Amino acid sequence: MFAEIITIGDEILIGQIVDTNSAHISKELNKIGVQVYQITSIQDDKEHILQALEDAKNRVDLVLVTGGLGPTRDDITKQCFIEFFDDDYVENEQVLQHIKELFLKYFNKEPLPSNLLQAQVPSKATILFNSYGTAPGMWMEKDDTVFVAMPGVPYEMKYLLKDSVLPKIIENFNRPHIYHKTLLTYGMGESDIAHRISGWEENLPQHIKLSYLPALGRVRLRLSSKGADEQKLRNEVDGQMEIVHKMLSDIAVGFEGETSITQKIGELLIQQNKTLSLVESFTGGALAQEITRYAGASAFYRGGIIPYATELKISILGVSDELIKKHSVVSLPVAESMAERGSKIFQSDY
Structure with missing residues (x-):
């Protein structure tokens, strides 16, 4: 199963903010057996957004979109969803009341008309209630591809992802198991390491992938695989990692997540x-x-x-x-x- 993450916002493309949403979403999807095929960052432009949605539909099973759900004129993601799905707006009473309660509780005033418009949602969407903000998430389907829209504000996105999106993905998709194990090495460059373990690497089973992750003074070696039998998967990857660990025993210090x-x-x-x-x-x-x-x-x-x-x-x-x-x-x-x-x-x- 493949997914694509689309982050929307000019602020990302000009380097004003760092896209941390994609990294978080990728990690969480990986935990439940969803492989991220592509991450795309695009500007707040209607034609660009519509084209990105169409392209993603032809590539993957699941598209996760963040950003552009706010109350200002440059927030056009919901408008693009309406056009992409050939849909109309309906008012969601639960979202409307939530917006009013938030403004009364935290600002002691009535929300502006632009804030109330956030309760206008696509009629075909399954609404993902956002307890931490005024913009709800949306779950929609087109041609066997699921599209999920979430706010770009990181803490709101994380809440929706954990409480609504991931459980719904687990419920609706059959997913393989994905397993990674990473060896930490220090004091040798990646080319020297690659030369030392080249024979072993050439004989790795095709379903196990080796990745080199170099940084100043260290190189991480990650083995990755996916399949239906989780225990078999772990045994195979762990067995190969034990072999390469012995080959690099003079520079290996342990495994990521287990030691430092x-x-x-x-x-x-x-x-x-x-x-x-x-x-x-x-x-x-x-x-x-x-x-x-x-x-x-x-x-x-x-x-x-x-x-x-x-x-x-x-x-x-x-x-x-x-x-x-x-x-x-x-x-x-x-x-x-x-x-x-x-x-x-x-x-x-x-």
Whole structure:
């Protein structure tokens, strides 16, 4: 089963806001066996929206639309749904009363006519009641494709998705199981990893997909598969992951959702009875925050300091002014000197 997510709003296309809705919807759909085929962001333009709906209808089984359901003139999603489904407006009494109650409760005034118009909904739509806002969601069908419209406001969308949309998808669609497992590695680039495991990768079963997810200093390896038998699926993916984990045992630190590099560092320090301190600058305490999230951090973490200003690196840590002038304050020699002197101050092993 495939789905497409369409986010509507000029503010997304000009970079004024970040589209977090698509990421959230994708994660939630994946949990119930719905594979996202495409994510599309489009402008507040009638012809563009209608074309996007038509294109999506020919690609997928389910289309989730967010944005453009508000009370202002640039909110035209509902109008486009009326035209796309060849429908007419009807007034929904439950939505109308909800709008009036919200304005009385939170603003102590009557809603404007533009707000009351949000109770005008397509006659063919199944209305998804929005307890947190004035714009209801809509569930409509055309040519065996389901279209769902939700508000673009993230907390309203999340509420509707959890309480109304996902249960209705589960009720109306037969869905496969989707399973992912991700290995965390540090200290080797993706091309070197790919070279090392190339033989194993070439022999992966066709229904198991390997993805490389590189970032600075680390690479995540994700195995994904889908099928009707969930336990068989898990056994196959877990078996392949066990093989590649052994092949990368020198750089693997665990699995996403089960462990983290911070936890692994803590475990190793405790096993070796060693201690750690931190001297930070441009990270501004971010590393210390990560370390102290670990429940057993007090067993190995001594403390930290943030000498952000250059003169504090000299006066507090005792880093040589000549070293800074020679290599610049942002350099490996200066960083090494800061670490060495921080270790002495906190009397830590590392």
